[in-house]
Amino acid sequence: MEELDEMLQEDGRGDDDEDAVVAYRRLRRQEMLEKQQGHRFDGIRMITKPEYVDEVSKAAEGVWVVCLLIEEGNVKCMKLMKPMGEVAEQHPNVKFVSIKSTDAVENFPKANLPCVLMYNSGEMKRQLVGLQAWAEEGRNPTVDSVESALRLAGPLRSAKPRSSSDSEDEDDEDEVERGPSAMGRQGRQSG
Numbered sequence: 001m002e003e004l005d006e007m008l009q010e011d012g013r014g015d016d017d018e019d020a021v022v023a024y025r026r027l028r029r030q031e032m033l034e035k036q037q038g039h040r041f042d043g044i045r046m047i048t049k050p051e052y053v054d055e056v057s058k059a060a061e062g063v064w065v066v067c068l069l070i071e072e073g074n075v076k077c078m079k080l081m082k083p084m085g086e087v088a089e090q091h092p093n094v095k096f097v098s099i100k101s102t103d104a105v106e107n108f109p110k111a112n113l114p115c116v117l118m119y120n121s122g123e124m125k126r127q128l129v130g131l132q133a134w135a136e137e138g139r140n141p142t143v144d145s146v147e148s149a150l151r152l153a154g155p156l157r158s159a160k161p162r163s164s165s166d167s168e169d170e171d172d173e174d175e176v177e178r179g180p181s182a183m184g185r186q187g188r189q190s191g
Contacts, residue, residue: 043088044068044081044096049103056097061121064094064155069101069108069115076131077114083134083146087156090147094155118155126153 047055059065068084070077081098088096101108101115108115116133118126128134134141134149150156 040092041095044085044098047097047099052099052104056119057122059122065119066094066096066155067117068098069104070098071101071113074113079131079140080114080134083141083143086143087146118153
């Protein structure tokens with residue numbers, strides 16, 4: 001290293017090059033920190049049982065994880081996946097994953113599909129069970145209804161609303177919501 005410094009000094013470029021390297025390192029370090037702090041995710045990623053703990057339960061501090069428990073070919077799951085995928089694309093700071101329900105929870109009842117678990121900093125904060133949690137009765141979930149439910153549940157609470165305002169106060173942790181209650185209406189159940 002000393003030889004290199006001497007050669008650069010003789011060449012007359014030592015200090016300038018050194019300043020440029022220091023500036024580049026500073027810039028690169030700042031870019032890396034911003035990327036790490038930004039937690040940029042891309043869409044919904046299918047995970048396996050061995051990945052579940054690392055991807056969901058051990059997510060980084062401050063990161064929301066939306067975990068969809070699904071079954072291939074289940075009509076209700078498919079109805080939720082499309083708008084959820086679009087919401088995931090629009091909110092890259094939230095991690096969206098999906099897993100086969102019986103890989104996540106052995107003997108998971110098909111009657112509870114789709115089921116969405118929401119974690120923050122490794123702790124489960126909310127659980128929405130069934131398709132009715134994502135849209136008004138008799139309707140299919142839309143990007144707006146999914147976004148609204150996620151905003152009320154927590155993962156998108158700090159995200160800028162696309163339409164209506166977010167006026168509901170923070171709820172208790174580990175809450176299970178079914179049906180219209182997921183969108184701030186009646187029928188809340190604990191469990």
